[in-house]
Amino acid sequence: xxxxxxxxxxxxxxLLAQANREINRQLELRLSKxxxxxxxxxxxxxxxxxxxxxxxxxxDAVLLNHPTLTKMIDRMVSDTLVYRxxxxxxxxxxxxxxxxxxxxxxxxxxxxxxxQEEHILESYGDKSTxxxxxxxxxxxxxxx
Amino acid sequence: xxxxxxxxxxxxxxLLAQANREINRQLELRLSKxxxxxxxxxxxxxxxxxxxxxxxxxxDAVLLNHPTLTKMIDRMVSDTLVYRxxxxxxxxxxxxxxxxxxxxxxxxxxxxxxxQEEHILESYGDKSTxxxxxxxxxxxxxxx
DNA sequence: TTGAAAATATTGAATATTCAACAATTGAAG
DNA sequence: CTTCAATTGTTGAATATTCAATATTTTCAA
Numbered sequence: 001x002x003x004x005x006x007x008x009x010x011x012x013x014x015l016l017a018q019a020n021r022e023i024n025r026q027l028e029l030r031l032s033k034x035x036x037x038x039x040x041x042x043x044x045x046x047x048x049x050x051x052x053x054x055x056x057x058x059x060d061a062v063l064l065n066h067p068t069l070t071k072m073i074d075r076m077v078s079d080t081l082v083y084r085x086x087x088x089x090x091x092x093x094x095x096x097x098x099x100x101x102x103x104x105x106x107x108x109x110x111x112x113x114x115x116q117e118e119h120i121l122e123s124y125g126d127k128s129t130x131x132x133x134x135x136x137x138x139x140x141x142x143x144x
Numbered sequence: 145x146x147x148x149x150x151x152x153x154x155x156x157x158x159l160l161a162q163a164n165r166e167i168n169r170q171l172e173l174r175l176s177k178x179x180x181x182x183x184x185x186x187x188x189x190x191x192x193x194x195x196x197x198x199x200x201x202x203x204d205a206v207l208l209n210h211p212t213l214t215k216m217i218d219r220m221v222s223d224t225l226v227y228r229x230x231x232x233x234x235x236x237x238x239x240x241x242x243x244x245x246x247x248x249x250x251x252x253x254x255x256x257x258x259x260q261e262e263h264i265l266e267s268y269g270d271k272s273t274x275x276x277x278x279x280x281x282x283x284x285x286x287x288x
Numbered sequence: 289t290t291g292a293a294a295a296t297a298t299t300g301a302a303t304a305t306t307c308a309a310c311a312a313t314t315g316a317a318g
Numbered sequence: 319c320t321t322c323a324a325t326t327g328t329t330g331a332a333t334a335t336t337c338a339a340t341a342t343t344t345t346c347a348a
Contacts, residue, residue, distance in 0.1 A: 002261040004254040020160040056326065093326060124287075132283065213297095
């Protein structure tokens with residue numbers, strides 16, 4: 001039985017928040033070299049398959065809710081990193097695509113992100129990292 | 145070597161963000177029964193040791209930056225859940241204390257949070273949970 | 289002791305996020 | 319077919335967060 005007087009630092013929710021905050025902070029720091037927030041990197045990465053993705057799909061994939069995504073996409077359209085196309089099969093939908101400029105930026109960002117992953121692998125270990133990833137995936141699965 | 149064309153879903157930073165989002169959403173849902181955001185529960189929990197904690201200490205402990213914490217504490221003071229006392233030993237500091245009303249609320253919130261942890265234990269498993277906690281702690285350690 | 293630098297908390301302006309309402313389109317039941 | 323509900327995306331107002339600047343107090347070196 002879980003103890004209700006356990007310190008906050010023993011709660012899974014807290015540990016996740018703390019780890020997420022720290023790793024995200026580090027990633028943010030690297031990506032700031034290109035002046036891009038983490039969410040925009042995620043968007044570019046998802047779109048870099050070249051397919052069109054609807055706003056709803058994208059919002060799910062990049063962990064943003066719809067209005068926030070709309071406004072972030074507005075900025076990225078201004079920066080000509082992505083563009084909108086109305087879905088011909090369902091005109092309620094908007095399909096998002098990555099531009100050539102977006103692809104170039106995405107490549108740079110990817111290598112910055114890989115730097116970070118390699119840094120984690122070094123200090124945290126190969127084995128721990130893959131085990132942690134496995135457990136996180138399974139936690140996410142079991143939450144649906 | 146980490147692959148730069150790996151899908152976003154394979155990045156540790158993404159898995160952490162996703163898991164954190166999901167677990168936090170669930171916790172939020174429970175705590176909303178008392179109309180309290182997760183951060184306020186954390187604050188109450190940290191303060192429930194009865195000691196005075198400075199704003200800086202608290203900000204670190206509850207994963208908020210200073211101005212955000214100040215404004216959240218303002219609200220909690222209005223709700224008479226906590227109160228400020230100037231530190232007599234260092235008058236730059238403010239010591240935060242939990243009120244009786246805060247203690248009562250904190251108990252209710254604790255049991256809602258414990259509900260959640262037990263729910264996770266059931267669906268995710270005892271073993272996986274403690275292993276995940278261990279790995280998260282160690283990741284956080286190795287990031288400092 | 290004094291004066292400059294560091295530490296602590298708060299404030300206000302700028303920015304970002306969220307909630308609720310809306311508009312447009314599609315789906316589907318009668 | 320027609321109409322009503324559901325889906326999709328955006329907007330604007332309300333709210334929250336962040337950044338930079340400020341005020342206060344302490345520390346510490348000269």
